[in-house]
Amino acid sequence: MRRDPFQAIADPTRRAILVLLAMHSMTPNALAEHFDTTRQAVSKHLRVLTECELVRAVPSGREMHYTLQVRNLKKVDRWLEQFRALWENRFSQLDDVLTTLKKG
Amino acid sequence: MRRDPFQAIADPTRRAILVLLAMHSMTPNALAEHFDTTRQAVSKHLRVLTECELVRAVPSGREMHYTLQVRNLKKVDRWLEQFRALWENRFSQLDDVLTTLKKG
DNA sequence: TCCTTATGAAACCGTTTGGTTGCGAATATA
DNA sequence: TATATTCGCAACCAAACGGTTTCATAAGGA
Structure with a gap:
């Protein structure tokens, strides 16, 4: 399975997620509201982005706050x-x- | 079928093709020599790159010269x-x- | 405690991807 | 003309992708 920033930003939904997270960190539910798909689909994208280290998950109670990690975008x-x-x-x-x- | 520069550069072989063509235009055969795959596989990548307008095919006799078209890279x-x-x-x-x- | 909410993981599905082999068309060369 | 070379296209295949539904877990609130 290829896991690099180039493959990560190939998907338009993942690009939109990164743009949203550039404003401020968000939970999967909050992110999912911006898209016409299920929360689970967004969650899968977040998994990919996390594996590419373009995003970082910060737990807070029962919520999960995803934060943009800009370093690997520099590779592109x-x-x-x-x-x-x-x-x-x-x-x-x-x-x-x-x-x-x-x-x- | 999604055809945009982001999807085009997701593949490492296609990225390498673009780098090679940045030096000078090349034929599919010449390009294929740089990779560990068949000419047909390279030809498929060239097809994708052409559809994304990252590359342009210039016929010359029985040869085909592929040239980098840098414009759409600017989108990225x-x-x-x-x-x-x-x-x-x-x-x-x-x-x-x-x-x-x-x-x- | 009981119920609701937030989340990740797993199973499944249809489509796309990247690769192969085989073919036919067109150009160059003997 | 006959042969070799260059190339694109079609058929086929296994793996990956993006999505859904379902389920289990864990944290907050009545």
Whole structure:
């Protein structure tokens, strides 16, 4: 089973969860209210996110507070880094044909 | 079938293909030599990447030259943008406990 | 204590994924 | 023309994915 941040953010629901948790930590029930699925489905996504260490569970009584753990998102950012130069230089501003010529 | 850059870069082989194509355009055969799979498997990945418009196929005789199309990678970059502030501010430099306090 | 609420885990299901093999079409070469 | 090479497509397969329903556990409230 692949467990890395790239696979984690492939799912749109998981991306939305991360965005919500970026505001403040939330319980599974509170999160589930934002989606058109069951609490258990959200819980499964939280499990994946926890295994990827993109999220951390903090118990509080009978509730569980999930918190964003931003560190591993940086891995995605670092991977993108190697392409950033390509879309920031002036060649990539031109159309695709020119890009092709440059690389061919 | 979901076809977006997030799903495209979830697969490690596809990420490696994108990195290789960032250097210069390549044919499916040339690409396949870099991996421990068949040409057809690489071809399938190229199909996905093409559908996501992360790659563009340029025919040349009986060969096909695949070129990186960087535009849609920016979508991932823009999504990450909303988290970048979190790991760039001084709070995220502290350990996870502090991060929790800040968000709780 | 009894009941409700919050949660995770397990079993199950249909679809998607990533891979293989085999094929046919089209281009280059002898 | 005949042959070899490059490639995409279709069929098939096992494993993973995303979802549901059901159940057990544990904590709060009447």
